[in-house]
Amino acid sequence: MTNNADQTTPQSxxxxxxxxxxxxxxxxxxxxxxxxxISNGEKVVICGPSGSGKSTLIRCINQLEVHQAGTITVSGxxxxxxxKGIEHIRRDVGMVFQSFNLFPHLTVVDNLTLGPIRNLGxxxxxxxxxxxxxLERVQIAxxxxxxxxxxxxxxxxRVAIARALCMKPKLMLFDEPTSALDPxxxxxxxxxxxxxxxxGMTMIVVTHEMGFARQVADRVVFMDNGxxxxxxxxxxxxxxxxxxxxxxxxxxxLSH
Amino acid sequence: xxxGKITNATNQTLRRRPTALFNVRHxxxxxxxxxxxxxVFIVLGWLIWRGALAMEYNWQWYRVQPFFYKSxxxxxxxxxxxxxxxxxLKLASISGxxxxxxxxxxxxxxxxxxxxxxxxxxxxxxAIRNTPLLVQLFLFYFVLAPIFGMDRFWAGVLCLSFFExxxxxxxxRGGIQGVDKGQFEAGDAIGLKAxxxxxxxxxxxxxxxxxxxxxxxLISLIKHSAIVSVIAVAELTTEGLNLISDTFMAFxxxxxxxxxxxxxxxxxxxxxxxxxxxxxxxxxxx
Ligand SMILES: Nc1ncnc2c1ncn2[C@@H]1O[C@H](COP(=O)(O)OP(=O)(O)OP(=O)(O)O)[C@@H](O)[C@H]1O
Ligand SMILES: [Mg+2]
Numbered sequence: 001m002t003n004n005a006d007q008t009t010p011q012s013x014x015x016x017x018x019x020x021x022x023x024x025x026x027x028x029x030x031x032x033x034x035x036x037x038i039s040n041g042e043k044v045v046i047c048g049p050s051g052s053g054k055s056t057l058i059r060c061i062n063q064l065e066v067h068q069a070g071t072i073t074v075s076g077x078x079x080x081x082x083x084k085g086i087e088h089i090r091r092d093v094g095m096v097f098q099s100f101n102l103f104p105h106l107t108v109v110d111n112l113t114l115g116p117i118r119n120l121g122x123x124x125x126x127x128x129x130x131x132x133x134x135l136e137r138v139q140i141a142x143x144x145x146x147x148x149x150x151x152x153x154x155x156x157x158r159v160a161i162a163r164a165l166c167m168k169p170k171l172m173l174f175d176e177p178t179s180a181l182d183p184x185x186x187x188x189x190x191x192x193x194x195x196x197x198x199x200g201m202t203m204i205v206v207t208h209e210m211g212f213a214r215q216v217a218d219r220v221v222f223m224d225n226g227x228x229x230x231x232x233x234x235x236x237x238x239x240x241x242x243x244x245x246x247x248x249x250x251x252x253x254l255s256h
Numbered sequence: 257x258x259x260g261k262i263t264n265a266t267n268q269t270l271r272r273r274p275t276a277l278f279n280v281r282h283x284x285x286x287x288x289x290x291x292x293x294x295x296v297f298i299v300l301g302w303l304i305w306r307g308a309l310a311m312e313y314n315w316q317w318y319r320v321q322p323f324f325y326k327s328x329x330x331x332x333x334x335x336x337x338x339x340x341x342x343x344x345l346k347l348a349s350i351s352g353x354x355x356x357x358x359x360x361x362x363x364x365x366x367x368x369x370x371x372x373x374x375x376x377x378x379x380x381x382x383a384i385r386n387t388p389l390l391v392q393l394f395l396f397y398f399v400l401a402p403i404f405g406m407d408r409f410w411a412g413v414l415c416l417s418f419f420e421x422x423x424x425x426x427x428x429r430g431g432i433q434g435v436d437k438g439q440f441e442a443g444d445a446i447g448l449k450a451x452x453x454x455x456x457x458x459x460x461x462x463x464x465x466x467x468x469x470x471x472x473x474l475i476s477l478i479k480h481s482a483i484v485s486v487i488a489v490a491e492l493t494t495e496g497l498n499l500i501s502d503t504f505m506a507f508x509x510x511x512x513x514x515x516x517x518x519x520x521x522x523x524x525x526x527x528x529x530x531x532x533x534x535x536x537x538x539x540x541x542x
Contacts, residue, residue: 064441082369090447101442105460114456115446167446 014073015040015171015202016061021070023056023226030056032226034070040170043203045213045234048223049249054206057223058173061204062093075170091119094164098176100156102148108135108159109144112166120167127166134162138192154185158192165196172196174205208253210238222246313507320508323499340495341516347413347491348478354417355477356470359424366429377425384422389483392419397487412484420477427473431466432458464535471528475521482517492516 014037023031031053038044046054059065060072066081073079074089103111112131116122122130135141138158140151148156157177164172174193178186190212197203197216207213213220213234220237222230224245230237241247308315323337334342362380365373384392396415397408406414435458443453485493496513500506 062445064444087447087449090445093445095445097438097442097445099438101436101438103439103442103457103461115448118449118452118456119447163446 013040014038015042015075016204017071017073018057018061019071019073021057021060021067021072023053023060023065023067030226031060031067034228036221036228036231038171038202038204041200041202042218043197043216044205044219044221045217046204046206046221046223047208047213047249048229049252052223053226054223055175056226058095058175058204058206061171061173062090062095064095087119091115091167092170094167094169094172096157096160096164096172096174096177098180100148100153100160100180102156102160102163104148107145107147108140108151111148111159112163115163115167130166131162134165135159137165137195138162139188152185153181154188157181157185157189161189161192161196171202171204174203174207176206176208178207178209210253214238222249224249308507315508316503316505317508319503319505320512323509323512336495336499337492337512337516340490340492341520343489343491343495344478344481344493344520347409347416347484347489348474348481351413351416351420351481352474352477354413355420355424355473356428358417358421359428362421362425363428363432366425367432380418381422381425384419389415389419389480390486393483393487408484408487408489412481412487412489416477416481416484419480420473423473424470427469428462428466430469431462434465435461464532467528467532467535471525471532474528475524478521478524479517 016036016038018034018036021031021034022029034057036044046057048054056065060067061074061079063079063081063083063086068081071078075092077089079086079089102108103114106114109128109131112134113122113124113127116127116130117124132141132144135144138161140155140158140162143151143155143159148159151159157180161177177193178189181189186209190209193203193205193212194216203216205212205217217234219231220234221228222232222237222241222243222245230241230243230246232242237246238250241250323335325335325338326333362377365377366381368374393412393415397411400406400414401408401411439457439461440453443457448457481491482493484491485497488494492513496509499509503509
């Protein structure tokens, strides 16, 4: 169960499947008829203008937001609003937020061990050992006993990635992980994400980092107005977007 | 990260902040303000003393020591004021614990998704806040106590508990809502159950927000506890009343009773202040 990257699973098995997903905030339709299937090991970049529903979409996958219509399946299990046992699904789905959301009252290492101890039932020693391994991987092992405020934004975001990885997730969700960072901090975080991608992690990344998308993404999903407008491989999407809306979005993105 | 060095940066030791000189003008101004305040108190005290003199009040301060304790054959026997103080402490501390527990439950119920929980919590808060405390006390003493077989002490404790809990609930709810929404989400995202999320993520961050107003609540609980003297629970105020009917030393006794309450609440503030300092010493400056 805790083993990620199940080798026997054929590449085509979807790890996440959204069918006809709709989401409203009051009367406002934030997501409409979303159909998306992501297979094991796949890397998907989601982009689109502000307010197009990118965050809402990935937050529905681990039920930080509830959807009102359609079905969402994560590694074979349907996630439903207010379901029992959602924490069993969430352990398979790591999430990294734009604003890091580290626990400020806990040291870095305690940030990492909380989930494994409380959700996976690991012993403190085992959890600490795993935590140190992942901190090593994101190259901040020497900061293990510091508190989040003592770290730079880039370091905090790498801790946040390590915290998610400590749960040994099958899938990682990233919601604009670099957009709150100073420019000189961005590459460190992207490097960690690229390495993670190379290790075969399934990733859904909301980002406007085109270089990252070109290098890592298998598919780019373009959203506008709560709908998926276009899905294509990165080369096709960035060079020859088929829809007017995607063309407009890309021209605006490039003009910055 | 490499922190870029500015060339020719002025050495820190050359940039030492000048030590503040002793400022005579500030000292004189502060001194005169303190003097003025003192003068007001002295005038007030003098007026009371003159008033008492005019009504030929017979001050008998020399008689108050046995109100605190008597020494019989080398054995110390506590007097009514100390016994009352102990009862007040007992009353307030039990009620304080209950108030915080009930307040916590009500706060959770108000924020929960359970409709029944929200209805009960809201009705409870409205009922407590919109009826006089004295009437609540009579309800507890004359209605609930006989039904449930409570004595006057427990009727008083429960009445105070439920009354203060209505304030505690709002303080606790405010503290929990003061915690950043992203913290709840991060707790959810790493798969914490609701209970663990509260215990390990939310409450530790809400506590520094909750504690200061909760201090105020405990202090007002001590003061509100005087009201149970109307159902003759033998606490400090009741003992004061009894002493006066025995000795007719109303002025001395009320000064003493007020002084004891004052000492109690001030020392509580100081203790909690120290505790808060300790709690905050773990928090880093950003
Ligand atoms: N809690 C909420 N209540 C009401 N409306 C909301 C809420 N959260 C999001 N919305 C609306 O839903 C729409 C989609 O929001 P979402 O955050 O998913 O957009 P986004 O694509 O992530 O945008 P951004 O690039 O700015 O992060 C927006 O119009 C937003 O105003
Ligand atoms: Mg967003």
